[in-house]
Amino acid sequence: MAAGIDKRAGAAAARVAVFPLPFQGHISPMLQLAGALHARGLAVTVLHTAFNAPDPTRHPGFSFVAVPDAVPATVPSNGIAKILALNAVMEASGHVRDALASLMAEEDEKPRLACLVIDSTLTAAQKAAAGLGLSTLVLHTGSAACFRLFRSYDMLHDKGYLPSTESNLHLPVKELPPLQVRDLFDPSKLPNKEIGQKILDLATQTTTNSSGAIINTFEALEAHELEMIGHELQTIGIPAFAGVLERGMIERAIRKLMEEDEGAKVRERAKTLKEKAQLCLESSGSSQVAVDKLLGSSISQAKILRHFLSGEAAKAGQERLRRRVVLFPLPFQGHLSPMLQLAALLHERGLAVTVLHTDFNAPDPARHPELGFVPIHEAFPGADIVTQLLALNAATEAPFRAALTRLLRDGDDVACAVVDGQCYAALRASAELTLRTDSAATFRSMLAFPRLCDDGYDVPIKGKSTEFCSQINPVEDRLDELVPGLEPLRVRDLIRVDGSNTDALCDFIARVADAVRSSASGVVINTFEAIEASELAKIHRELSLPAFAVGPLHLLSPAAAAEQCLHAPDHSCLAWLDAHSLRSVLYVCLGSVACVMFEEMAWGMACSGVPFLWVVRPGSVHGIGEEVLPPLPDGVDEEIRNRGKIVAWAGLPREKSWRTQPLVRSGRIPAGTRR
Structure with missing residues (x-):
């Protein structure tokens, strides 16, 4: 201090x-x-x-x-x-x-x-x-x-x-x-x-x-x-x-990434992934083909959601000329953005789109005039993320069903609903497609979680040589063990939600997996075949459902829809980046529910000697309000001078980035930087 x-x-x-x-x-x-x-x-x-x-x-x-x-x-x-x-x-x-x-x-x-x-x-x-x-x-x-x-x-x-x-x-x-x-x-x-x-x-x-x-x-x-x-x-x-x-741990990690051979290899792998992503976006690329299949085999021929209605109201909707898709995102930045990007993509392909959304973190309809928006009113609890997700599902199931019923009674030809993979209650209510905003490998680990628990892989480790911990209380000498049936995933790669009750986490994951197995007609995943072909094949085999790899959505969607964020982007970082040499700036941006140990991270980056662009999301620092950036610790500003820049949200042109947030200008910021 x-x-x-x-x-x-x-x-x-x-x-x-x-x-x-x-x-x-x-x-x-x-x-x-x-x-x-x-x-x-x-x-x-x-x-x-x-x-x-x-x-x-x-x-x-x-x-x-x-x-x-x-x-x-x-x-x-x-x-x-x-x-x-x-x-x-x-x-x-x-x-x-x-x-x-x-x-x-x-x-x-x-x-x-x-x-x-x-x-x-x-x-x-x-x-x-x-x-x-x-x-x-x-x-x-x-x-x-x-x-x-x-x-x-x-x-x-x-x-x-x-x-x-x-x-x-x-x-x-x-x-x-x-x-x-x-x-x-x-x-x-x-x-x-x-x-x-x-x-x-x-x-x-x-x-x-x-x-x-x-x-x-x-x-x-x-x-x-x-x-x-x-x-x-x-x-x-x-x-x-x-x-x-x-x-000191942060400083060492930064130096390893930016200055040592291991970091160079990470950046080279990320460069290769970027090249593969570009290939999947071409007219005959795998993601374009997946979108065509999604439209042809799942949406155009999908079960129309008439099990909510009967009689004349159901017949009236069949006279509509344009089919409609209903989307329901989880109200966090990393889930809203890809869902709205998918909405724009489907609209561009000729579908009408209605977005059901919660009052919490509601999207701005004025930014999406081509889409319809219907609010789902809910009471959102202030608690740890797993408790929030369980409560959110309980609170939104009935209003989601009611909103969907109103759309059908109005005569809309609703082809299907696309529901965020975490919204298991809405998925059960609609029995349609689910969108996974994470990787195929992460999705498989969620599906396997109940099976691993049933097979005796307790949380946390109980001491048997074959048991491991799902990172709730990690044991260092087991973190690199391979997870049976999920190779090459290790224990350290499994789902981790810090600060949440273990039983509640297991309950939530089980509900998600059960809803997908019992209610989904297919799975839409924000990934692409060139990097997860094996995982996609396993998902299709295990679920007997089509798995559509339509990512990266922020590049596949129309340009106007690619940059979707809840906070106004700060474009001042562009001029600052132009003042630095190529591939020299570290980009740091944690997820939308992460909380930042601000002082230690600030000093770690300052002492590394590496130029950095740090996105400090509003509300991510304990004790600091949603509307202000936290002040730097004493001495940090003098240490970094013009070498570091902190913004509430980095707004970068889409053509300069390839990750799923509006982040990285690929020339200035090395690929593989910490997220």
């Missing part, structure tokens, strides 16, 4: 604001942390409530800012009710936001405000900081074991440990050794169990939305707990302490 700090003449290059919960056991460790930061050269401002306010005269090195807290006198002066009331008042009044905005406005005269350190239960302060684009760190004043316990209550309920009973008090909690049930905090035993659950939810929410966690413990006492916390938080992109994702 001290990198880039100037200690000369007592000057501080940056400032940290801290905001403790106003109780003794929380104020003391927060002020002690403030002292440690101040001793490392940081300026410190303490935000505090009028209730239990600290004495500024005892801390002359800090500045203090009072935040009004008009908590009703009827609220008890201690306990959970006070914490909940403080949060409610601070969020409603906007006083925390005002105080932070005032501190940030002083940056011309005082050191820049780098971040806010808050108590784990001050969710209102975290929300205020996020709205201003200020990152937050969370201080947990208890032990590492307590920290893990507070984040595990959903699991404890799901596994039946809670609520506790007289008969299970001495039962070991095998997921949290050496704890027994009697060691757990049980909200159900409180006079008001609802507020007990609320305080647990506050602590979990604040940490999840922060940029990092600080724990008042030390390694010699809780080494195992800290290791487990490091893994658990790393899976959702939150550093618990320095070194969870080391900048």
Whole structure:
């Protein structure tokens, strides 16, 4: 944290604001942390409530800012009710936001405000900081074991440990050794169990939305707990302490890719793949042929979706001259783009196209005047991605069916529906084509996942020599084992969704595989035969369904449809790229649901010495709002100077790129760069 700090003449290059919960056991460790930061050269401002306010005269090195807290006198002066009331008042009044905005406005005269350190239960302060684009760190004043316990209550309920009973008090909690049930905090035993659950939810929410966690413990006492916390938080992109994702690891990976023989081989392979992709796009190329087959054998002769209707309404649709295809994408960037590209391709071939879409991440109809759009209204949960996908399927099945029924009642000659492969509920409702936006190999691994579990390939490894882990909790010496029946895939190549419950992930994958087998009439895959001919043949053989390799869709689709993104592209990177030599720039862009460990990645790229273009997707950095780019860590800007550029979304001409996002100008950015 001290990198880039100037200690000369007592000057501080940056400032940290801290905001403790106003109780003794929380104020003391927060002020002690403030002292440690101040001793490392940081300026410190303490935000505090009028209730239990600290004495500024005892801390002359800090500045203090009072935040009004008009908590009703009827609220008890201690306990959970006070914490909940403080949060409610601070969020409603906007006083925390005002105080932070005032501190940030002083940056011309005082050191820049780098971040806010808050108590784990001050969710209102975290929300205020996020709205201003200020990152937050969370201080947990208890032990590492307590920290893990507070984040595990959903699991404890799901596994039946809670609520506790007289008969299970001495039962070991095998997921949290050496704890027994009697060691757990049980909200159900409180006079008001609802507020007990609320305080647990506050602590979990604040940490999840922060940029990092600080724990008042030390390694010699809780080494195992800290290791487990490091893994658990790393899976959702939150550093618990320095070194969870080391900048040195990133720097070494960049140098290997850009400067060493291994990287040169990767780039050469990517160049070969690009050449093969160009061949498949020619008039007689495999992808063009696959589109013709899709139109001829699946759409023009597809089962018309009349099982929703009967009688005169069904007959009326047969008089329509133009057949219609209904598309339903998963509402994430990497799924919306190829679905809209497929829509444009089908429309160009003479079909009418209607896109059903959720309210969440809804596409802009004004950008696609040739397509019809019908919203599917849903309540989208804020949770880990697997929970979101399960909830989204549950929420959209009925409205999807209703929207499809309305289209048919209106007399549209709906030939078929093309549904995203993750939307298993909609696929069951329509019983038609499914679009896979990933590779054929990935699709096969999803289909095989239930079979592998049934065959004893447990998740995670249980210790048998033949068992492996599907990367939920990877074991290093097994990551390079071949997966039987999926060769040449290794364990490390299997599906991985960090930060999600293993059982929920298995349930989701099983539902996807079952829906494809029971309901799909065919599979459309965003790939091409030259690179996955063997996998495509196996899919056809295993499913007894046609598999249409129609990729890469962003090159096959009409030019106007190729660049589809939820965020406005930043074309300023073009002039910046032109200032660099050929094949010299590293391109970094993570997926649409990835969360970024921003500081470590920034320092890793800065220290590599390699020019880079980094797309930091809005919302991908914990604690930073959707509308702003996070500020660079202290010292990074000086280190990179003009060598690096960060944008919210890179807008590059289609003819200069070949990957599935509007990314890479092939001359300036080496093929095979990290995604």
